[in-house]
Amino acid sequence: MKLNELLNGYSHQVLQGDTGTVISAAPTFDAHRVTPGSLYFAVPGHREGGPEGAARAVALGAAGVLLEGADAAVATHGVCVVRVPDTRVAASVVASRYYGEPGRAMDVVAVTGTNGKTSVSYMVESVLRIAEGARVGVIGTSGSRIGDVRVPMPRSVLTTPESPDLQYLLGYMRDRATGSVVLEATSMALLTHRVDDAHIDVGVFTNLTQDHLDDHGSMENYGNAKLRLFQGLCRRAVVNADDPMGATIQRLMPGAATTYALDAAADYRASDVVMDASGSRFTLHHQGRTYPAAIPVPGRFSVSNALATVAACHLLGHDLETLVGALRLMPPVPGRFERQVTPGGTSVIVDYAHSPDSLEKILTAIRGFATGRIITVFGCGGDRDTTKRAAMGEIAGRLSDLCVLTSDNPRTESPEAILDQIVPGVVATGTPFERIADRRRAIASALAVAGPDDIVLVAGKGSEPHQIIGDKLIPFSDMTVVRQLTQEAAEVPAAMFALGS
Numbered sequence: 001m002k003l004n005e006l007l008n009g010y011s012h013q014v015l016q017g018d019t020g021t022v023i024s025a026a027p028t029f030d031a032h033r034v035t036p037g038s039l040y041f042a043v044p045g046h047r048e049g050g051p052e053g054a055a056r057a058v059a060l061g062a063a064g065v066l067l068e069g070a071d072a073a074v075a076t077h078g079v080c081v082v083r084v085p086d087t088r089v090a091a092s093v094v095a096s097r098y099y100g101e102p103g104r105a106m107d108v109v110a111v112t113g114t115n116g117k118t119s120v121s122y123m124v125e126s127v128l129r130i131a132e133g134a135r136v137g138v139i140g141t142s143g144s145r146i147g148d149v150r151v152p153m154p155r156s157v158l159t160t161p162e163s164p165d166l167q168y169l170l171g172y173m174r175d176r177a178t179g180s181v182v183l184e185a186t187s188m189a190l191l192t193h194r195v196d197d198a199h200i201d202v203g204v205f206t207n208l209t210q211d212h213l214d215d216h217g218s219m220e221n222y223g224n225a226k227l228r229l230f231q232g233l234c235r236r237a238v239v240n241a242d243d244p245m246g247a248t249i250q251r252l253m254p255g256a257a258t259t260y261a262l263d264a265a266a267d268y269r270a271s272d273v274v275m276d277a278s279g280s281r282f283t284l285h286h287q288g289r290t291y292p293a294a295i296p297v298p299g300r301f302s303v304s305n306a307l308a309t310v311a312a313c314h315l316l317g318h319d320l321e322t323l324v325g326a327l328r329l330m331p332p333v334p335g336r337f338e339r340q341v342t343p344g345g346t347s348v349i350v351d352y353a354h355s356p357d358s359l360e361k362i363l364t365a366i367r368g369f370a371t372g373r374i375i376t377v378f379g380c381g382g383d384r385d386t387t388k389r390a391a392m393g394e395i396a397g398r399l400s401d402l403c404v405l406t407s408d409n410p411r412t413e414s415p416e417a418i419l420d421q422i423v424p425g426v427v428a429t430g431t432p433f434e435r436i437a438d439r440r441r442a443i444a445s446a447l448a449v450a451g452p453d454d455i456v457l458v459a460g461k462g463s464e465p466h467q468i469i470g471d472k473l474i475p476f477s478d479m480t481v482v483r484q485l486t487q488e489a490a491e492v493p494a495a496m497f498a499l500g501s
Contacts, residue, residue: 017080036061103199113206335463352462372453393425
């Protein structure tokens with residue numbers, strides 16, 4: 001497409017060249033990913049390029065550059081240079097048009113909230129596949145895929161991709177006959193316009209609790225970022241009426257907001273919740289009818305996620321009774337209350353809980369069925385909100401019998417310094433604890449002291465396939481490590497027996 005067609009109707013000023021220039025290759029923020037014919041967005045402060053990367057982009061063959069301010073270095077290269085009010089907003093518009101506005105061709109569900117985004121996304125995909133054999137795309141924490149087939153993309157730590165990549169993914173999925181897409185919309189993605197032109201049919205709000213204050217500065221700012229999804233970015237909303245933010249969203253979208261709840265009055269409500277280690281059972285209420293329901297995940301928070309899932313899929317036109325039946329057959333969500341039982345009878349649970357609220361919810365759920373001790377292995381992410389560290393220590397100490405403090409994703413912070421900030425919270429509870437910065441050793445220590453009826457919770461990373469140490473992604477999977485350590489422990493007695501014989 002021609003650049004002037006991509007920018008049609010969006011305010012811009014031509015600094016150099018002709019906007020009749022044809023953009024024939026993928027638009028990008030990343031100067032290193034430019035190919036001949038690309039459009040380069042010189043986004044201020046972007047780590048993969050920014051204005052400083054414009055000269056490199058042009059050298060690699062960029063046909064045009066969009067920037068927020070004049071750049072003399074770019075003006076010497078002879079390509080089309082256009083100034084726009086906001087490169088991120090322009091990127092969303094342009095990328096959507098370049099790929100043919102793919103969101104319009106599919107049912108798009110976007111899930112936002114502090115906790116539950118990945119679980120609800122996975123549940124939406126699962127019930128649609130089980131209920132109707134639907135072809136569903138997923139974009140989120142665990143990467144992007146259509147069904148079980150991953151979409152090849154450059155490695156990234158972003159849950160919600162930048163708008164050029166997001167639009168590429170939507171186009172890729174559309175071109176492969178994907179009928180529905182569910183994506184996780186983080187607060188920073190909403191704040192930085194990554195999903196502005198995704199043409200979202202249903203926006204789902206799960207909850208708002210303390211997290212990401214390092215990015216937003218205050219809970220008010222954090223909440224306002226989440227609210228962007230419901231200020232013109234989605235046609236209909238599914239909101240948690242048990243969370244105070246739910247009422248705000250209903251006011252923003254009068255007549256277009258559907259509610260769900262465990263405790264409050266709502267369009268979709270659960271009662272008679274019963275849970276054990278294998279999952280949760282409940283009664284779903286909607287428009288005067290009741291439906292017996294079950295999911296293979298314990299916890300009231302899991303029931304809440306199931307209600308959000310059913311409500312969103314029902315709004316898309318799928319049969320409610322069929323959806324509820326599919327919940328029962330849904331496979332467990334990877335890295336969310338994922339269970340493994342060791343040969344010695346210890347239950348190990350791997351979960352993504354990495355905020356005070358999510359850690360308290362999962363430990364409360366475990367406490368509800370535990371018959372032995374609860375041993376919690378956890379840490380806190382580096383370069384992130386430091387105010388939650390002691391709070392998470394207190395929660396873990398209060399609801400566990402033993403804590404093993406370790407590294408999460410330390411990033412550029414000292415792992416020991418992070419542990420220093422967690423320790424006061426645990427100490428205040430009087431619960432015994434160890435501190436072992438090496439995550440593999442920490443998990444091994446917990447498994448070594450766990451008995452047959454004990455439960456070991458490994459919290460914080462869920463299904464993440466890596467640790468972020470410094471600026472490197474180091475391969476690391478909590479569940480893989482649990483299985484390796486369990487296997488090693490089983491082999492030691494066998495080896496000893498062989499030697500003794």
